[in-house]
Amino acid sequence: HRLQKVETHAEVDPASDHRTIGTAQSLFTTHTSSPGAPFFQPDGTHIFNKLTAFLRAQYPAFGFCEVLTPTMYKQSLWEQSGHWANYKDDMFMVTGSSSHKPEAAPVEFSDGWMQPKKKFIDVREPEEFGLKPMNCPGHCLLFQSQRRSYRDLPIRYADFSPLHRNEISGALSGLTRVRRFHQDDGHIFCRPSQVKNEISKSLDFVRLVYQTLGLEDYALVLSTRPERDYIGTLDEWNRAEDQLKEALTASGKLWRTNVGDGAFYGPKIDVIVRDSDGKSHQTATIQLDFQLPKRFMLGYEAPAPDLEAKGETKLDPISRQKMGSVTPVMIHRAVLGSLERFMAILLEHHKGQLPFWLSPRQVIILTVTDHVPVKQHAKKLKDTLSNTAGDSMPKQIHHPTYIVDVDDSGDSISQKIVRARKKKYNLVCVVGARNFVGEQMEGNSATLDVNVTAQPNQRKTWDAIEKIKPGS
Amino acid sequence: HRLQKVETHAEVDPASDHRTIGTAQSLFTTHTSSPGAPFFQPDGTHIFNKLTAFLRAQYPAFGFCEVLTPTMYKQSLWEQSGHWANYKDDMFMVTGSSSHKPEAAPVEFSDGWMQPKKKFIDVREPEEFGLKPMNCPGHCLLFQSQRRSYRDLPIRYADFSPLHRNEISGALSGLTRVRRFHQDDGHIFCRPSQVKNEISKSLDFVRLVYQTLGLEDYALVLSTRPERDYIGTLDEWNRAEDQLKEALTASGKLWRTNVGDGAFYGPKIDVIVRDSDGKSHQTATIQLDFQLPKRFMLGYEAPAPDLEAKGETKLDPISRQKMGSVTPVMIHRAVLGSLERFMAILLEHHKGQLPFWLSPRQVIILTVTDHVPVKQHAKKLKDTLSNTAGDSMPKQIHHPTYIVDVDDSGDSISQKIVRARKKKYNLVCVVGARNFVGEQMEGNSATLDVNVTAQPNQRKTWDAIEKIKPGS
Ligand SMILES: [Zn+2]
Ligand SMILES: [Zn+2]
Numbered sequence: 042h043r044l045q046k047v048e049t050h051a052e053v054d055p056a057s058d059h060r061t062i063g064t065a066q067s068l069f070t071t072h073t074s075s076p077g078a079p080f081f082q083p084d085g086t087h088i089f090n091k092l093t094a095f096l097r098a099q100y101p102a103f104g105f106c107e108v109l110t111p112t113m114y115k116q117s118l119w120e121q122s123g124h125w126a127n128y129k130d131d132m133f134m135v136t137g138s139s140s141h142k143p144e145a146a147p148v149e150f151s152d153g154w155m156q157p158k159k160k161f162i163d164v165r166e167p168e169e170f171g172l173k174p175m176n177c178p179g180h181c182l183l184f185q186s187q188r189r190s191y192r193d194l195p196i197r198y199a200d201f202s203p204l205h206r207n208e209i210s211g212a213l214s215g216l217t218r219v220r221r222f223h224q225d226d227g228h229i230f231c232r233p234s235q236v237k238n239e240i241s242k243s244l245d246f247v248r249l250v251y252q253t254l255g256l257e258d259y260a261l262v263l264s265t266r267p268e269r270d271y272i273g274t275l276d277e278w279n280r281a282e283d284q285l286k287e288a289l290t291a292s293g294k295l296w297r298t299n300v301g302d303g304a305f306y307g308p309k310i311d312v313i314v315r316d317s318d319g320k321s322h323q324t325a326t327i328q329l330d331f332q333l334p335k336r337f338m339l340g341y342e343a344p345a346p347d348l349e350a351k352g353e354t355k356l357d358p359i360s361r362q363k364m365g366s367v368t369p370v371m372i373h374r375a376v377l378g379s380l381e382r383f384m385a386i387l388l389e390h391h392k393g394q395l396p397f398w399l400s401p402r403q404v405i406i407l408t409v410t411d412h413v414p415v416k417q418h419a420k421k422l423k424d425t426l427s428n429t430a431g432d433s434m435p436k437q438i439h440h441p442t443y444i445v446d447v448d449d450s451g452d453s454i455s456q457k458i459v460r461a462r463k464k465k466y467n468l469v470c471v472v473g474a475r476n477f478v479g480e481q482m483e484g485n486s487a488t489l490d491v492n493v494t495a496q497p498n499q500r501k502t503w504d505a506i507e508k509i510k511p512g513s
Numbered sequence: 514h515r516l517q518k519v520e521t522h523a524e525v526d527p528a529s530d531h532r533t534i535g536t537a538q539s540l541f542t543t544h545t546s547s548p549g550a551p552f553f554q555p556d557g558t559h560i561f562n563k564l565t566a567f568l569r570a571q572y573p574a575f576g577f578c579e580v581l582t583p584t585m586y587k588q589s590l591w592e593q594s595g596h597w598a599n600y601k602d603d604m605f606m607v608t609g610s611s612s613h614k615p616e617a618a619p620v621e622f623s624d625g626w627m628q629p630k631k632k633f634i635d636v637r638e639p640e641e642f643g644l645k646p647m648n649c650p651g652h653c654l655l656f657q658s659q660r661r662s663y664r665d666l667p668i669r670y671a672d673f674s675p676l677h678r679n680e681i682s683g684a685l686s687g688l689t690r691v692r693r694f695h696q697d698d699g700h701i702f703c704r705p706s707q708v709k710n711e712i713s714k715s716l717d718f719v720r721l722v723y724q725t726l727g728l729e730d731y732a733l734v735l736s737t738r739p740e741r742d743y744i745g746t747l748d749e750w751n752r753a754e755d756q757l758k759e760a761l762t763a764s765g766k767l768w769r770t771n772v773g774d775g776a777f778y779g780p781k782i783d784v785i786v787r788d789s790d791g792k793s794h795q796t797a798t799i800q801l802d803f804q805l806p807k808r809f810m811l812g813y814e815a816p817a818p819d820l821e822a823k824g825e826t827k828l829d830p831i832s833r834q835k836m837g838s839v840t841p842v843m844i845h846r847a848v849l850g851s852l853e854r855f856m857a858i859l860l861e862h863h864k865g866q867l868p869f870w871l872s873p874r875q876v877i878i879l880t881v882t883d884h885v886p887v888k889q890h891a892k893k894l895k896d897t898l899s900n901t902a903g904d905s906m907p908k909q910i911h912h913p914t915y916i917v918d919v920d921d922s923g924d925s926i927s928q929k930i931v932r933a934r935k936k937k938y939n940l941v942c943v944v945g946a947r948n949f950v951g952e953q954m955e956g957n958s959a960t961l962d963v964n965v966t967a968q969p970n971q972r973k974t975w976d977a978i979e980k981i982k983p984g985s
Contacts, residue, residue: 067659070655072654073587074586074587074654075586075590075642078583080581080583080651080655081580081581081582082580082655082658083578083670085581086579087579089581091910095907097562098907098910098912098914099908101899101908102900106558107555107558107562108558109558109561111550113550113605113644114547115546117546133585133607133642134607134608135607135644136605136608137605170547172585172607179552182544182546182552183552186544186554198555202675203674205584245905249906250907253907398910427573428573429573431574433717433721434721435725436571436573437570438563438566438870439912439913440911
């Protein structure tokens, strides 16, 4: 659950640097009032929202439930999680600016949870808060907030919260060296016997997403137990590493082992993706954690707790009768990792020409003449495709909408086509008095073919759009 | 752009208090590690996400573009915006916890914007940041980040960022007295001549959303210029108030005036909604702001700037030739206001039984027997409705999915129906060996009618779902 740096193995062509693309396409910008916190302009936000919508659409099939958790927690929570000891310098601290004096301490209960209907006598908090650099402690608290049985597991939380890390401002740049970012963060709480299946499902998720994004060229790396100073028993590690290896082999992907390179609290699998420039990026991570569930004293009720903890589920009737609390295995997993950094990778991988479904410039309609009926037809087409016609009925949440612009200026059609190409529209439609044309610009294609047909051909546009996968 | 308090005009029935509903339905919870920052559990997050998805679906038709802006800004920005002078006690302050020493100041440019490709020599910031209590200053910076012409206006930004306000912790409770919350925040930057149209569109947006949410019973209140200490000219105020009154009259809704009750920086319209208990809540706000654009020195290029500033757009050819910079009018607007508070209102208004499209418990499938084919049919139906079948192909972003549970326990069907009713499922389907039944539980209906048909009738379920509006 640490943010990894981009590994660069090749020189960057300045024109395909994501910062150049971001500026040229008005995707994002920065300001000295908040160094390292990108401002996403409308087109950049569109890409961000498409990525999260795509992941959200996959979550039900993979059993993930999205949750919303606080931005900051008291210092005492970070002490409990261990972040205070190891991560303090990278965290931002939050205090109330008020001069109000404390009148009384807040009422707390033994397990730390507030009863919602109690009245509190309290004032502005004197205690310091830490701005969260990761979601794990919040998800542990959510797990802890209800009684859990072995029947409830696995519980899988997903969270797109903004995260903050106090990187030195000299290193801040674009979307890759930031202080504020979002992860497609997820935490799985499972039984020891479920580790292999959860790892397999996580690797399936990675494959599905990376195939969709056109980044099939990736490798898997297993980092195993360090020789010393690890927590947990040798047995726990061996069982977990065996399950990880089985899942890796079953994935059919090439994988290798970095012996002894795991964190002290558990083994992990990293995904190393290679982009179109040959650069490698460490993106997805699947990290087992034997430590955090213990620090938060997480538990679930299961029969034969001693056997359960060893991953044994075939129980005889007598041992089944004894119920007890077992510590769940926690798995941190991110499929894209930092969404900001992944957006940078995608922009560079696709040389700024994102695939249709992710693109903030999906369709442009060019008018051949400036006759009123032609302009009206262009406007009508835009309203249909972008679902912006009328406003007396609510738009359906699941109605597909496209980003459509119109160029009905007085310029010549060839000037308009040059401009549309430069602006990287995926689909360029030309509307004339009796002509309608739709053709698609794909991938890194440098040429724009405009088929001129004799009749209006709205169907063709729809067909072009319909065949694009996924969604949008 | 201030957070308004709930106005309570009636006693709350404890059973319909949103905190009781939230606990009973596992929607959200709180923890002492972050007082006033609700933890949304999966079902509460589902409601939150449906509300934002619904608003997002409306944004294109109303010309709003979503943006993503930082969580914190340097103190100097809050001084510029005026929040430091007026709002300091309600803000949280952020500092790096590091002991690193500054080596050099960051390189800044005259307009405050960083050049993306420059190298900075800098270290961890010694300056304090304020955690944002509202999005307005960030949106002003975004407006300022590019050159704007009168042709670009109106520019409308929408933002769902989490916001923080340092409320005293004794007052914190549920979703209505919080420190962390989200708004369906929006800012419109427009020409003085566009104010009336923007207000009209905002009132249309309000009507559309409130009708969809079953909250048609609302009133509009115009707050006008205070007698003294206002900024701007009397002319500016009169022109603006006239446009607001015209838009209010054109809305066809009842409205009244609170004379002199406007903020010193501009007039506003409040929406006061009455819920099913007769309680009134101030929710939506449309607030004109003559001040913030001046504090940020915002401008756009227009012909005949003196006339443009007065809202005059009919220009003769000579005055049209002189271009110059004009200060845009800024409109703060929120349709729901705090999403957390609105969720509380909806939960109480609907007595915990949310309409189908918002509900986190949309469908439950009950098995009449525990025969394997019946269980399999239930499972298949669930996979179809919830779009969870298979995982080798990505799910489409716009494919409708439903929240579907299955009760295939060994309990009797009447026990299962009682349990389903108690859990507030909107649609209860009963699957038997040769029977399939779907019927809908609507609104506050206390009775559950189960039609038993002779044949499996999957079509009926789909029909019931299809007819529910909007979306989902
Ligand atoms: Zn984590
Ligand atoms: Zn505002």
